[in-house]
Amino acid sequence: MPFTSVDGDRSLEECISLQQQELEVLDSIYPECIYRGNMNGIVKLEIPVELPETATLIIDGPNDASPAHALSPETVSPQTASISTLPPVLLEILLPASYPFCSPEILSVHATHSWFPFTSALQRKLLEMWQTGEEILYTWLECIRTGEFLDMFELSSAASGERVIRIPHAAPHLLLPLLTAYDKSTQLKTFCQNSYECQICLSSIKGARCILLSCSHVFCRACLENFWKLCIAEGDIGRVGCPDPQCVKALSEANEEEVRRVVTDEEVRRWKWLREKRMVEKDPTVVHCPMSFCQHPVPKAPNVEEGSGWERLRTCPQCSYSFCSYCKRTWHGPHTDCPISVTETFVREYLALPEDSPERAVMERRYGAKNIRRLVERYEEERANERWLEHSTTECPTCNVHVEKSFGCNHMTCAKCREHFCYRCGERLQASNPYVHFSTPGKRCFSKLFDFENIDDEWQPMEGFDAI
């Protein structure tokens, strides 16, 4: 060996033992972070970042966005998420034989997924922290593990009591999912390793055998399974939720993913079926699919403007049949009326019910009060029209057009089809001699050419009639 001592009286042996000690201490505190192997003086530190509390992570896109980038906004707009961990930073360090009395060397700094952009600057700053004779590895490790190093680069700030971390990155939309996935998996790992006191069986259970519900209450899987199984079996699905008294009072229910994690597939199916049934019983807009083989309950589509024709549309989720909830026929668009006869029976049924009756209210809820009112109006108009047509007009025997006579004799010539007919009885007349109908004794319209009244009505002499 060319030298036996460094820095005066410090012997190489002393350095080796100091190094040995430092590494052993580190190894006992963070065994999962440190790796030495057989490499001569090389130490690898893989340091996961565990923030002291949950922080908001913002990843900023490149500031000098080129026009191509500007076209797709998701590539430049900042991406945010709530996290409490960040992927590890890997330091490869060479400890010279005379460390800690001469500077350690940082061979490389690398962040998993390259989430940390300033690796070479970090390398410099870490080296600046070292002072002669100081064992620096623990300080470095803590500085990175707690996220303190983010402050050195002014990436971390505290806004209204909450920590915000801003990281610049070329492709935020690619980096963010990686970081959130990492955060989620670490949290899950910690959850599984911890133990929780299940409030139902009153025992302490390992997290791996527990379930963290979305309301952040934790119960053991077995208790939750027993509870939900019973509720599903009894059809009491309102209780399939977090068993915590506060959540029970708030009537909060478990979501499908939670239920699926706890009970069997068959129970999940029954649970879903019961929920659907409950919804059907609750929702007055539900009508059953008119397909005889299907009969599935079909609710009104959400976000339909009240009073619009679209309110009538139903699409069966089971057999995809799209139909009109009024006439139960194939969907005929929001503007086309239902075939009148169906509407008529429907409106008749509605009008037959007493006003303010609960049955009317149910119909109004099911089909939309405005729609019904419009239908009733139209129906009544239609009825009035029919009565008027019947009373005051005569149908052309050929083209069926209704003709109202304002004045004149009862010999009509249809304006539409040129047919001759009697206004009084509606009989077809000979075009060559239409008056035979009125001049033949014995015929029902004999001498009634100028009779204004309908055949069914009593003949009334009218003033000035003779003058015509």
Added chain:
Amino acid sequence: MDARLRRVNKEIADCKNDKTSHISIDLVDNSPFHLRGSFDGPEGTPYEGGRFEVDIVIPDSYPFQPVKMRFITRVYHPNVSSASGAICLDILKDAWSPVLTLKSTLISLQSLLCSPEPRDPQDAEVAKHYMTSKESFEDTARYWTQIYAGGPGKDGKSAVQKGGVKDEIAMAGLNKAHVDQFEALGFDRSKVIDVLRRMNYRGANIANINDDRVVEELLK
């Protein structure tokens, strides 16, 4: 050992270890599923100084179904049946949670005594009394506590002051003068007490009740 038994045993043990809440749970017979709980009447209420016993039945699907509880000690309270001891409390029905324990439920009963909910009554007559005159209601509740729960009674007098004879008028929360008034007409005393109690012949409500109506009821 099934989960229900394990849990009930834990709960009983937990109650035994807890010396501060003064809540006890004891076995009625040899089954751990039929128990008797007891707790102190809350301070600052007419129930203060009394010890209240509750009959507890653990259903088969406990703790997923609510525990069945009923007062053994007679209680004068709008949410407790004065006749059967049945309790009207949401957590014993739809608001039950498997997280609730025997102890926490007994504590809830204790706080029910502190805060009556007369709009959701188990005993309509008691609830009416409570709404008509809180003061008179509290007198009656205190008297019941004294008679049935070993309470100190008004002015700290002992319960057995009259040689164990209960004052039926005070039990019904009525005024002696009113009972005497109708008794003087020749009606049986217990009948008068029964009718006046049913008619809520108390406080401001008396102005709404015609004497003729009382007599009419008494003649029925």
